[in-house]
Amino acid sequence: MSHTQGELLYEGKAKRIFNVSGESQLIWQEFKDSFTAFNGEKKAEMKGKGQINRAIASLIFQKLKDQKIPSHWVADSGDIHMITQKLEMIDLEVVVRNVLAGSTAKKLGMAEGTALEKPLVEFYYKKDELGDPFISDDQALLLKTVRHDSDLQKLKDRALQVNAVMLKMFDEAGIRLIDFKLEFGYDSAGEILLGDEISPDSCRLWDKQTNEKMDKDRFRRDLGDVLENYQEVLNRLTK
Amino acid sequence: MSHTQGELLYEGKAKRIFNVSGESQLIWQEFKDSFTAFNGEKKAEMKGKGQINRAIASLIFQKLKDQKIPSHWVADSGDIHMITQKLEMIDLEVVVRNVLAGSTAKKLGMAEGTALEKPLVEFYYKKDELGDPFISDDQALLLKTVRHDSDLQKLKDRALQVNAVMLKMFDEAGIRLIDFKLEFGYDSAGEILLGDEISPDSCRLWDKQTNEKMDKDRFRRDLGDVLENYQEVLNRLTK
Numbered sequence: 001m002s003h004t005q006g007e008l009l010y011e012g013k014a015k016r017i018f019n020v021s022g023e024s025q026l027i028w029q030e031f032k033d034s035f036t037a038f039n040g041e042k043k044a045e046m047k048g049k050g051q052i053n054r055a056i057a058s059l060i061f062q063k064l065k066d067q068k069i070p071s072h073w074v075a076d077s078g079d080i081h082m083i084t085q086k087l088e089m090i091d092l093e094v095v096v097r098n099v100l101a102g103s104t105a106k107k108l109g110m111a112e113g114t115a116l117e118k119p120l121v122e123f124y125y126k127k128d129e130l131g132d133p134f135i136s137d138d139q140a141l142l143l144k145t146v147r148h149d150s151d152l153q154k155l156k157d158r159a160l161q162v163n164a165v166m167l168k169m170f171d172e173a174g175i176r177l178i179d180f181k182l183e184f185g186y187d188s189a190g191e192i193l194l195g196d197e198i199s200p201d202s203c204r205l206w207d208k209q210t211n212e213k214m215d216k217d218r219f220r221r222d223l224g225d226v227l228e229n230y231q232e233v234l235n236r237l238t239k
Numbered sequence: 240m241s242h243t244q245g246e247l248l249y250e251g252k253a254k255r256i257f258n259v260s261g262e263s264q265l266i267w268q269e270f271k272d273s274f275t276a277f278n279g280e281k282k283a284e285m286k287g288k289g290q291i292n293r294a295i296a297s298l299i300f301q302k303l304k305d306q307k308i309p310s311h312w313v314a315d316s317g318d319i320h321m322i323t324q325k326l327e328m329i330d331l332e333v334v335v336r337n338v339l340a341g342s343t344a345k346k347l348g349m350a351e352g353t354a355l356e357k358p359l360v361e362f363y364y365k366k367d368e369l370g371d372p373f374i375s376d377d378q379a380l381l382l383k384t385v386r387h388d389s390d391l392q393k394l395k396d397r398a399l400q401v402n403a404v405m406l407k408m409f410d411e412a413g414i415r416l417i418d419f420k421l422e423f424g425y426d427s428a429g430e431i432l433l434g435d436e437i438s439p440d441s442c443r444l445w446d447k448q449t450n451e452k453m454d455k456d457r458f459r460r461d462l463g464d465v466l467e468n469y470q471e472v473l474n475r476l477t478k
Contacts, residue, residue, distance in 0.1 A: 107372045108364070108382060120377055125347070133346045136375045138359055143347060 003028065003075075003083050013040060014053075014201065020083060025188055027072075031057075031080045031197075037220045039131065044219065050080040052230045053199040058082065059237050060166065060198045067165050069158070071194035072185070087185025087195045091145050093124040093132060094155055096163045097179040101204055113211075119163050121156045126183070147186065154192055155184055162194065170205065173236035175214060178204035200230045242267065242314075242322050252279060253292075253440065259322060264427055266311075270296075270319045270436075276459045278370065283458065289319040291469045292438040297321065298476050299405065299437045306404050308397070310433035311424070326424025326434045330384050332363040332371060333394055335402045336418040340443055352450075358402050360395045365422070386425065393431055394423055401433065409444065412475035414453060417443035439469050 005028050006019030013036045018028035031050035036043050054076070061073035072084040097104065100114040104122070123140050124132045141149055159182055170177040180203035183196035196202070200215040207214060213221075214229040244267050245258030252275045257267035270289035275282050293315070300312035311323040336343065339353040343361070362379050363371045380388055398421055409416040419442035422435035435441070439454040446453060452460075453468040 107369065108374070108378065109366060109369045116381065120381055122375060122377070127348060130346065130348045134373070134375075135347070136361060136373075138361070139347065142355065142359055 003077060005081075015197075025086050026074065027084045027086050028077070029082045029084055031082070035201075035216070035219050035226070037216065039128065042220070046227050049227060049230065052227070052234050053197065053201060054080050054082055056199045056230075056234050056237065057197040059234075060169070061194075063169055064162060064165055064194070067161075069161050069165065069194070070191070072187075084195070085187055085193060087187055087193055089183060089185040089195060090151075090155070090192075091126045091143070092140060092155070092183070093126050094159045094182045094184065095122040095124060095179060096120070096159050096182070097122070098163070098167065099176065099178045099204075101178050119160060121159050123152075123155075147190070151192060158184070158192065158194065162198075166198070169237065171208070173233075173239065174208045175233065175236060176206040176208050176211070178206055180204070200233055205233060242316060244320075254436075264325050265313065266323045266325050267316070268321045268323055270321070274440075274455070274458050274465070276455065278367065281459070285466050288466060288469065291466070291473050292436065292440060293319050293321055295438045295469075295473050295476065296436040298473075299408070300433075302408055303401060303404055303433065306400075308400050308404065308433070309430070311426075323434070324426055324432060326426055326432055328422060328424040328434060329390075329394070329431075330365045330382070331379060331394070331422070332365050333398045333421045333423065334361040334363065334418060335359070335398050335421070336361070337402070337406065338415065338417045338443075340417050358399060360398050362391075362394075386429070390431060397423070397431065397433065401437075405437070408476065410447070412472075412478070413447045414472065414475060415445040415447050415450070417445055419443070439472055444472060 004021040006021045008016060008018050010017045014032055014034060016030040016032060020026040020028050031054040033045050033047055033049045035046060058076050061071045064071055072087055074083040074085060077083050097120040098116060100110050101112050105112045123135050125135045125143060126132055137152055140152055146152055162182060167177050180198065182194060184192050185195045187193050203215055204217065205214040213223060214233050218226045218229055243260040245260045247255060247257050249256045253271055253273060255269040255271060259265040259267050270293040272284050272286055272288045274285060297315050300310045303310055311326055313322040313324060316322050336359040337355060339349050340351050344351045362374050364374045364382060365371055376391055379391055385391055401421060406416050419437065421433060423431050424434045426432050442454055443456065444453040452462060453472050457465045457468055
C-alpha cells in the first residue's frame with residue numbers, strides 16, 4: 001500500500017510529523033539530520049543522520065513485530081520517512097537499564113558499568129519545562145499519566161519484553177545494550193503501542209570488545225566520529 | 240521498670256545514643272537542643288528544644304501503641320530521654336504526603352498546598368554522602384535496603400496507618416498534617432518497627448485556620464518564633 005505525505009502537523013527536535021493523505025489514523029514521520037542534547041542547549045546538524053536512525057529504528061520495529069510486540073510502525077517510505085499509527089502519547093519516558101551508567105549510577109552511589117542482576121525499569125515525567133524529572137510509580141499515578149492504574153505495570157512488562165529482544169539483537173551484533181528509553185501511547189482502540197523511535201539517540205550502546213561508546217554520548221561528550229559510529233551500529237545490525 | 244544509662248554509642252545531629260546498662264536489646268536516647276538543616280550547613284542551639292521534641296514524639300508513639308501500631312518506643316526516662324528498642328535501621332526515609340509542598344510540588348509542576356486525593360508515600364535513600372536521593376520502589380529493591388522484597392509494601396502500608404492516626408490527632412489539635420518522614424528498622428526477632436522520632440523536625444505542620452507554619456520550616460526559612468511554635472504544637476496535642 002502506498003501512502004501520500006499530507007500537511008505538516010508538528011516539528012520537533014529530531015523529527016517532522018505530517019498527516020498521511022486520506023488516512024486519519026496514520027502519521028508520516030520524517031527523521032531530521034539534527035542532534036540536540038542537554039534539553040536543547042547543544043545542537044548540531046550531520047548529513048545522513050536521519051537516514052541512519054530511520055533504518056535502525058525500522059530494523060528494531062520489524063524485529064519486535066516478528067516477536068509479536070506491537071509498535072506504531074506500519075511501513076517505511078523512503079530513506080528518511082516512516083509511516084506509523086497515530087497515538088495519544090503517554091507523558092512518560094520509560095527507561096530500561098541493564099548496566100548502570102550516567103546520572104543514575106552517580107545518584108545511587110554505584111560505579112558506572114555495574115551490570116544489574118535484573119534489568120531496572122524507570123519512569124521519567126515527560127515535561128520539558130520541568131526537565132523530565134525522575135518519578136516513582138505512585139507519582140506517575142498521581143499525575144494521571146496513564147488511563148488505568150494497571151497500565152503502569154503493562155508498560156514495565158512491555159519494556160522488559162522489548163529489552164529481551166533488543167539484548168539478543170545487539171549482542172549478536174557485538175554490541176552491549178547498556179540502557180535505553182522508550183515512549184508509549186494509546187491507539188484509537190485504546191491499546192498501548194510502543195511509539196517514538198529506538199536508535200543510538202535513545203540507547204547507550206557499547207562495543208562488546210572495547211566498551212567504546214557507539215551512541216549519542218559521543219555527541220554529548222564530544223568524543224568525535226559520531227556518525228561513523230551510528231553507521232557502524234547499522235552495519236552490524238544488518239550483517 | 241527503671242533503666243540506667245550506659246556508655247555513649249553515637250552522637251548524631253539531633254540525638255545522643257547510649258546503651259542501657261544490662262539490657263542488650265534497649266537503647267537510651269537523649270534529645271539534643273540543636274537544630275540543623277540543609278545537610279548540616281545551617282545550625283543553631285535552642286534551649287528546651289530537646290525536651291519539647293521528646294514530649295511530642297512520646298505522645299505520638301503512645302497514641303500509635305494504643306492503635307496497635309508497633310514502634311521502638313518503650314518508655315520515657317525524664318525530660319530529654321527515651322528508652323527504645325534496638326533496631327537494625329533500614330536505609331530509607333519514608334515520606335508521606337497529604338498536601339504537596341516544597342521541592343516535590345515544584346518537581347511535579349503542581350502548586351504548593353495542593354491537597355492530594357489520597358496520600359502519597361515516597362522513598363529516599365538515606366545516605367548523607369549522596370544527599371538522600373529520591374528513589375523508586377525498584378531502585379529501593381536494587382539497593383537491597385530491605386531484607387525481603389515484600390517488606391517495601393509493608394513499609395508503605397505501615398506508613399499509611401501511621402498517617403491515619405496522626406491526621407486525626409493533629410486535626411483535633413487544629414493542625415494540618417501536610418507531610419512527614421518516618422524511619423523503620425528490624426528488631427532482634429526480624430519484625431519491622433517504626434524507629435527514629437516524629438516531631439516538628441520531621442513533619443510539615445500548618446495551623447488549620449491560618450496555614451501558618453508550625454514546624455522546622457520556620458528554622459529553615461528564618462520565619463522566627465521557632466521554639467514558640469514547637470511549644471504550641473505540644474500544648475495543643477496535650478490539651
